[in-house]
Amino acid sequence: MRLSIPIQSHYYERKRIMRLFEAKNLTKKYDKTVLDHLDFSINEGEVVGVIGVSGCGKSTLARLVSGIEKPSSGSLLYQGKPVDFKKGRKDIQLILQNSIESFSPRMKIRVFLYEPYHYFYHLHKNEALDCIKKILKQVGMDESCLEKYPHELSGGQLQRIAIARALIIHPRLLICDEITSSLDHVVQREIIELLKKFVEKNHISILFISHDLSLVHEFCHQVLVLNNGKIIEKGTIQQLYKSENEVVQNLLKAAYLNS
Ligand SMILES: Nc1ncnc2c1ncn2[C@@H]1O[C@H](COP(=O)(O)OP(=O)(O)OP(=O)(O)O)[C@@H](O)[C@H]1O
Ligand SMILES: [Mg+2]
Numbered sequence: 001m002r003l004s005i006p007i008q009s010h011y012y013e014r015k016r017i018m019r020l021f022e023a024k025n026l027t028k029k030y031d032k033t034v035l036d037h038l039d040f041s042i043n044e045g046e047v048v049g050v051i052g053v054s055g056c057g058k059s060t061l062a063r064l065v066s067g068i069e070k071p072s073s074g075s076l077l078y079q080g081k082p083v084d085f086k087k088g089r090k091d092i093q094l095i096l097q098n099s100i101e102s103f104s105p106r107m108k109i110r111v112f113l114y115e116p117y118h119y120f121y122h123l124h125k126n127e128a129l130d131c132i133k134k135i136l137k138q139v140g141m142d143e144s145c146l147e148k149y150p151h152e153l154s155g156g157q158l159q160r161i162a163i164a165r166a167l168i169i170h171p172r173l174l175i176c177d178e179i180t181s182s183l184d185h186v187v188q189r190e191i192i193e194l195l196k197k198f199v200e201k202n203h204i205s206i207l208f209i210s211h212d213l214s215l216v217h218e219f220c221h222q223v224l225v226l227n228n229g230k231i232i233e234k235g236t237i238q239q240l241y242k243s244e245n246e247v248v249q250n251l252l253k254a255a256y257l258n259s
Contacts, residue, residue: 017043017044017046018043018044019041019042019043019044019079019080020042020043020044020046020078020079020172020173020205021041021042021065021076021077021078021083021092021173021205022040022041022042022076022077022080023038023039023040023041023064023065023074023075023076023077024039024074024075024076024077025037025038025039025073025074025075026038026039026061026064026071026074026075026076027071027072027073027074028057028060028064028069028071028072028229029072033229034057034060034229035057035060035061035064035071035229036228036229036230037074037230038061038074038230038231039231040224040231040234042173042205042207043205044172044203044205045199045203045204045205046205046206046221046222047199047205047206047208047219047220047221047222048205048206048207048208048220048221048222048223048224049208049209049210049216049219049220049222049223049224049237050207050208050209050210050223050224050226051209051210051211051213051216051223051224051225051226051251052225052226052227052251053227053251054211056226056227056228056229057226057229058177058178058209058226059177059178059209061207061209061226062094062175062177062207062209063094064076065092065173065175065207066092066093066094066175067083067085067089067092068094078091078092078173090120090169090170090171091171091172091173092171092172092173092175093166093169093171093173093174093175094166094174094175094177095159095162095163095166095174095175095176095177095179096162096177096178096179097177097178097179097181097182098182102162103150103158103161104150105149105150105151106149107149107150108146108147108148108149109145109146109147109148109149109150109153109161110132110146110147112150112161112165113128113132113135113136113146113161113164113165113168114128114129114132115165116165116168116169117131117132117168120169131168132146132168135164135167135168136164138164138167138194138197139160139161139163139164139167139194140160140190140194141157141160141161141164145157145161155182155183155187156183156184156187156190156191159179159180159183159187159191160191160194162179163179163191163194163195167198167202170202171204172204172205173204173205173206173207174195174204174205174206174207175206175207175209176195176206176207176208176209176210177209178209178210178211179191180192180210180212180215181210181211181212188212188215192215192218192219195219196219208220211255212255213237213251213252213255214255216237217237220237221236222234222235222236223235223236223237223240225240225245225247225248225251227247232245232247232248233245233248240252
């Protein structure tokens with residue numbers, strides 16, 4: 001498969017690039033060390049890809065950056081200060097691969113989307129409904145889904161609803177952990193196009209974890225390659241293609257063979 005040309009080549013030509021998020025010496029140990037002194041940063045409006053073989057620590061990284069788990073050592077900075085996950089909960093949102101797991105089976109989509117308006121903005125149901133309709137349109141969903149239960153929607157539709165809910169909260173950083181993995185190619189592309197629009201329009205940043213290099217190539221400004229809990233390569237996808245690191249070369253080769 002031929003990879004398309006990334007759309008974001010002008011990103012680094014922008015005059016002022018503001019650092020949004022930073023990980024310093026980030027380490028996570030369970031019974032063994034899973035993440036080992038990671039250093040990286042994410043700028044405002046930047047999409048940072050994370051790739052690496054299964055078990056290399058990508059989801060663990062997502063859990064640390066989103067505050068679901070605490071690091072064993074090291075620091076996480078948001079706008080230059082240690083992240084206060086209680087206060088910053090709104091700013092950093094996580095979307096997972098299987099959105100169905102984040103839905104309550106007996107909760108209609110309407111209630112699922114209303115929750116963040118109630119919790120973060122104390123909006124009344126009727127006030128929120130207008131906003132909900134607007135965001136549904138933005139993610140390409142019909143209003144009729146509001147009266148449905150999660151099991152009545154497809155994987156791609158649920159993923160759009162999960163994105164809508166994350167965006168309702170107006171995050172500055174969205175962490176996407178393999179969010180397109182269970183979807184077919186057409187729907188994958190649609191979801192990426194949707195996220196691209198939000199990055200361009202609202203200038204949000206994304207930590208995009210994926211094993212699909214063609215999506216990473218198309219979508220990410222910068223890519224981190226994780227291996228055995230360490231960042232072994234960091235740069236634009238074009239720089240990765242020039243990497244002499246054997247693990248990186250094998251990842252790139254595997255991506256071509258699978259495509
Ligand atoms: N709560 C936990 N307790 C102990 N070990 C864990 C825990 N969570 C993850 N691990 C271990 O950490 C390592 C990294 O797991 P992680 O889920 O982060 O990998 P991954 O890169 O996301 O893999 P995949 O591509 O398959 O999703 C694995 O060896 C896993 O067994
Ligand atoms: Mg994972």
